[in-house]
Amino acid sequence: MNPRAVRVAAVAGLFAALYLMTPPDLPLCGFRWLTGRPCPLCGLTHALAAISRGQFAEAIRLHALSPLAAAMLVGMAWGHPRLARLWAPCAAAFAVYGAVRMLAV
Amino acid sequence: MFCHSCGTQVNTGVQFCPNCGQSLAGPAPAVPADVPFVARTGITATPGRWIGAGWEVVKADLGNIVLVALVFVLLNGVPLIQGALVAGFHFYFLKKLMGRNPEFADLFKGFNFFIPTLVASLLIGLFVFLGTLLCIIPGLVVAAMYKFTYLFIIDKRMDFWPAMQASHAVTRNDYFGFTMFLLLTALVNLLGFLCCIVGLLVTIPLTFAAITIAYQELVGFDPQTPERIA
Numbered sequence: 001m002n003p004r005a006v007r008v009a010a011v012a013g014l015f016a017a018l019y020l021m022t023p024p025d026l027p028l029c030g031f032r033w034l035t036g037r038p039c040p041l042c043g044l045t046h047a048l049a050a051i052s053r054g055q056f057a058e059a060i061r062l063h064a065l066s067p068l069a070a071a072m073l074v075g076m077a078w079g080h081p082r083l084a085r086l087w088a089p090c091a092a093a094f095a096v097y098g099a100v101r102m103l104a105v
Numbered sequence: 106m107f108c109h110s111c112g113t114q115v116n117t118g119v120q121f122c123p124n125c126g127q128s129l130a131g132p133a134p135a136v137p138a139d140v141p142f143v144a145r146t147g148i149t150a151t152p153g154r155w156i157g158a159g160w161e162v163v164k165a166d167l168g169n170i171v172l173v174a175l176v177f178v179l180l181n182g183v184p185l186i187q188g189a190l191v192a193g194f195h196f197y198f199l200k201k202l203m204g205r206n207p208e209f210a211d212l213f214k215g216f217n218f219f220i221p222t223l224v225a226s227l228l229i230g231l232f233v234f235l236g237t238l239l240c241i242i243p244g245l246v247v248a249a250m251y252k253f254t255y256l257f258i259i260d261k262r263m264d265f266w267p268a269m270q271a272s273h274a275v276t277r278n279d280y281f282g283f284t285m286f287l288l289l290t291a292l293v294n295l296l297g298f299l300c301c302i303v304g305l306l307v308t309i310p311l312t313f314a315a316i317t318i319a320y321q322e323l324v325g326f327d328p329q330t331p332e333r334i335a
Contacts, residue, residue, distance in 0.1 A: 003151050003282070010285060030238040041240040076281035081147040084278045 004079065011077035018045070019052040040098020044069055065097050142257070142271035148323055150282030152289045152315075155322075159315030162201060163307060173197060173212050174306040188226030189215035192255040194310070196334060198317040199260060205331050214259070214334050221258045225265035229254065249287040250276045256320045260330050275323050290315060 023045045031039035047066030050059035059066045072090055075083045115122055163170050177190055192215030200207040215222055229251045237244030250273050257268035276283040290312040297308030320326075327333075 003149060006153065007282065007285075029240045031240070034238070039239045041242065044240065079149055079279060079282065081278055087277075087280060 007079055008077045011073050014073070015048075015052045018049040021049075023049055037102045038098075040094050040102070048073075064101075065094055068093065141267065142261070142263075142274055144271070144274040144277075144323070147278060148275060149279045150276075150286050150319070152282065152286035155286065155315040155319045156289060156293065156311065158318045159311045159313075162198065162314045162318070163311050166201070167307070169207075169209070170310045171306045173209060174310045176209075177212060177309065178305065185223055186216075188222030188224075188255065189213075189219050191215065191226070191313070192218055192222045192259050194313045195256050195317050196259050196330075198310075198314045199256070199321075199326060200331050201314075202317060202321055203326055203328075203331060215255070217334060218258050221263075221265040221268065222255060225251075225254050225258065225269060228265065228269065245287060246280055246284050249283040250280070252276070252283070252287065252316050253320050253324070256317065256324075259334065260320075260324075260327050271324075275320075286315075286319070 027033060029039050029042055031037070032042055041063075043062040044066060047059040047062035048070060050056070050062060051066055051070050056067070063069070068090060072087075075086070173194070177194055180190055181187055190212065193212040194215075196214045197207045197211045200211060229248070232251070233244045233248045235244075236242075236247040251269055253272035253275055254265070254268045257263045257271045258265065261268070261271070263271060293311060294305060294308045297304030297306075
């Protein structure tokens with residue numbers, strides 16, 4: 001099997017699953033459970049589900065960086081070596097947003 | 106055994122190499138491990154192929170491997186030795202992939218690297234725990250990132266931190282693919298667990314074999330490793 005095809009299928013399958021199913025409200029986040037504050041990634045699954053249905057305003061309300069996360073997933077499916085240097089700045093963006101939201105919300 | 110200085114075959118228990126006079130009593134001299142490992146560029150993960158190749162390896166020697174896995178699972182209940190056991194299991198498959206005859210005792214060769222494997226397992230456990238706290242997924246990525254740490258410790262004689270960095274260097278081009286690799290092995294182990302738990306005795310070795318095959322392909326074995334550890 002072509003690895004590129006497998007990755008594209010995995011990302012497409014993820015978006016299809018998010019489109020078809022509403023993510024349940026499971027208390028999966030240990031950070032939120034411990035501190036009562038959202039972790040930098042909290043709300044991202046619901047936001048990606050909203051993006052898969054085209055509800056961008058709702059997605060940004062749930063997690064302001066969710067369009068970036070969707071773009072990162074597409075980039076990972078593409079898997080070009082040059083993209084590798086972008087992951088660290090993206091992770092930093094999530095960390096900064098997470099810190100701001102954690103203190104502000 | 107072989108002299109770690111000149112490579113001459115010498116009898117076990119000999120204090121000095123008859124060829125070059127190197128003392129064989131102490132541990133082998135440290136390799137220049139302070140040179141950081143540089144992974145080749147453009148590495149991508151091929152999880153399905155590695156797991157398939159792992160299955161071929163496990164299938165070819167199923168009886169012995171299930172026995173090793175049984176001892177591995179039973180000893181996993183003992184605290185603090187898990188890192189050494191994982192390293193030993195990797196060494197078993199490393200020898201197998203190099204065409205040597207691995208023995209049951211190879212499972213315990215990881216204890217030659219007890220401190221680095223212990224510290225690595227504790228640190229990786231801590232990092233994975235911290236990642237899991239952040240809505241779980243970062244924990245999976247961190248776990249995938251450090252999958253090759255034990256192989257770098259035994260095969261390249263690295264200390265725990267350079268080995269963790271080297272493992273990260275191999276995976277950093279394709280976090281997504283290596284996380285899929287981790288999830289696929291987890292899925293295979295879940296199937297093994299569902300097969301009345303005993304299926305794990307096949308799927309756990311399959312996981313280690315697949316990781317060792319991936320390492321062989323992406324990094325390559327040090328040809329002297331089997332003799333050095335034996």
